[in-house]
Amino acid sequence: MFSKYFLYFFLLVSIAVGCTTPVKEEATTMTADTDSVVVLTPAQLRNAGIATTQITQANTTTLLKMNGKIDVPPQNLVAVSVPMGGYLHSTKLLPGMHVNKGEVIAIIEDQQYIQLQQDYLLNQSKLHFAELDLNRQRELNQSKASSDKTMQLAQAEVAMLRIQIQALAEKLKLINIDPNALSAKNLSKSIAIKSNITGFVSKVNANIGKYINPSEVLFELINPTDIHLNIRVFEKDVARLAIGQKVLAYSNAEPEKKYHCEIILISKDIGADGTTEVHCHFEHYDHELLPGMYMNAEVAIAASKGYTLPDESIVNFEGKDYVFIQTGERKYAINPVKVGSTLDGLTEILKPFPLMDKSIVTKGAYTLLMALKNKEE
Numbered sequence: 001m002f003s004k005y006f007l008y009f010f011l012l013v014s015i016a017v018g019c020t021t022p023v024k025e026e027a028t029t030m031t032a033d034t035d036s037v038v039v040l041t042p043a044q045l046r047n048a049g050i051a052t053t054q055i056t057q058a059n060t061t062t063l064l065k066m067n068g069k070i071d072v073p074p075q076n077l078v079a080v081s082v083p084m085g086g087y088l089h090s091t092k093l094l095p096g097m098h099v100n101k102g103e104v105i106a107i108i109e110d111q112q113y114i115q116l117q118q119d120y121l122l123n124q125s126k127l128h129f130a131e132l133d134l135n136r137q138r139e140l141n142q143s144k145a146s147s148d149k150t151m152q153l154a155q156a157e158v159a160m161l162r163i164q165i166q167a168l169a170e171k172l173k174l175i176n177i178d179p180n181a182l183s184a185k186n187l188s189k190s191i192a193i194k195s196n197i198t199g200f201v202s203k204v205n206a207n208i209g210k211y212i213n214p215s216e217v218l219f220e221l222i223n224p225t226d227i228h229l230n231i232r233v234f235e236k237d238v239a240r241l242a243i244g245q246k247v248l249a250y251s252n253a254e255p256e257k258k259y260h261c262e263i264i265l266i267s268k269d270i271g272a273d274g275t276t277e278v279h280c281h282f283e284h285y286d287h288e289l290l291p292g293m294y295m296n297a298e299v300a301i302a303a304s305k306g307y308t309l310p311d312e313s314i315v316n317f318e319g320k321d322y323v324f325i326q327t328g329e330r331k332y333a334i335n336p337v338k339v340g341s342t343l344d345g346l347t348e349i350l351k352p353f354p355l356m357d358k359s360i361v362t363k364g365a366y367t368l369l370m371a372l373k374n375k376e377e
Contacts, residue, residue, distance in 0.1 A: 038371050040330045049071050051363035052326055055355045058308045061300040063341050064240060068231030070293040071279075076223040078197055081320035082212045083174045091192060093219060095203050099195040106193040106218065113175060117187050120168040120179060127161040134158050156354035199223040202291070208238050227289060229261055229280040231297045235270050238278075240301050242266075247280045248298045259286065261297070300343055311345050315369045324361040324368045332361060 086108035169179040252361030261280035340348030
């Protein structure tokens with residue numbers, strides 16, 4: 001009798017255990033789903049503005065990342081000096097200041113400028129007298145009242161004075177004095193130094209009252225029309241670049257501000273550090289680009305087919321990337337993904353097959369992420 005009751009008790013316990021075990025498994029599964037799924041109310045759905053898309057195949061690229069500095073070619077770096085020397089009387093230039101072509105940037109004074117103008121005017125007077133004398137000697141020579149030698153000496157005197165006047169005129173032009181407008185009434189002890197480019201000031205090397213020697217550089221000006229980016233490229237990557245290739249550059253201070261460039265020259269010399277120089281021309285000059293400024297650069301290379309999603313579909317949380325998949329009406333599940341390169345608003349998805357034919361959230365992905373985080377808290 002005891003063994004009969006024991007058998008009944010054993011069967012009841014076994015049935016009870018068999019019935020309760022699946023219930024625990026079901027509860028665990030529901031908890032896991034609940035932690036990764038967001039269910040929106042109709043009102044929340046309208047406010048979130050959710051939009052979905054499907055993963056598509058498109059041309060993808062690999063980004064080659066480099067760095068370099070803003071540079072100016074030698075022909076665009078202008079050194080301003082005083083050809084004949086002199087004392088700096090006045091200037092308003094400061095480094096970084098903008099100047100226009102033909103603008104007076106400094107006034108230089110020296111007594112030699114007065115002497116040069118004086119010599120020019122005196123020689124002009126002498127030339128006038130010498131030409132009159134030559135005409136007189138020609139008339140006398142024709143009537144045999146004067147020798148050929150006397151007439152030849154008069155001719156030589158005129159030729160010599162013309163050479164001297166021409167030389168002095170060129171010297172006057174060198175210091176920005178118009179010899180044709182010069183007269184005894186407008187002699188000046190000072191000359192104007194003018195900018196021969198439109199650009200900005202890089203350096204100011206003198207102060208008021210200082211004597212500037214002809215060999216000294218008074219100012220350094222930069223013509224920004226051909227300012228370019230000089231980037232360093234490792235030897236292994238040089239073969240992947242080509243003239244005319246597009247480059248995207250940005251600074252550390254403003255990484256969101258992109259500058260479009262084009263490769264115009266690839267150096268053939270590999271340095272001791274295993275890199276070479278690649279020169280890129282900016283498509284549009286920005287006055288904020290200054291020589292010596294550090295820049296990052298990206299070049300898109302090795303185009304191939306891959307699966308992509310819009311950038312706004314990818315959300316990042318705690319260093320990992322995710323997308324939201326619509327699994328039902330107003331129901332969205334978060335799914336981890338591995339991303340590749342990003343270009344033109346599209347991000348490559350590595351191992352995309354779990355997402356094939358799924359409705360992936362584009363607009364409103366971060367709204368869903370916030371809802372999921374608030375739910376967990």
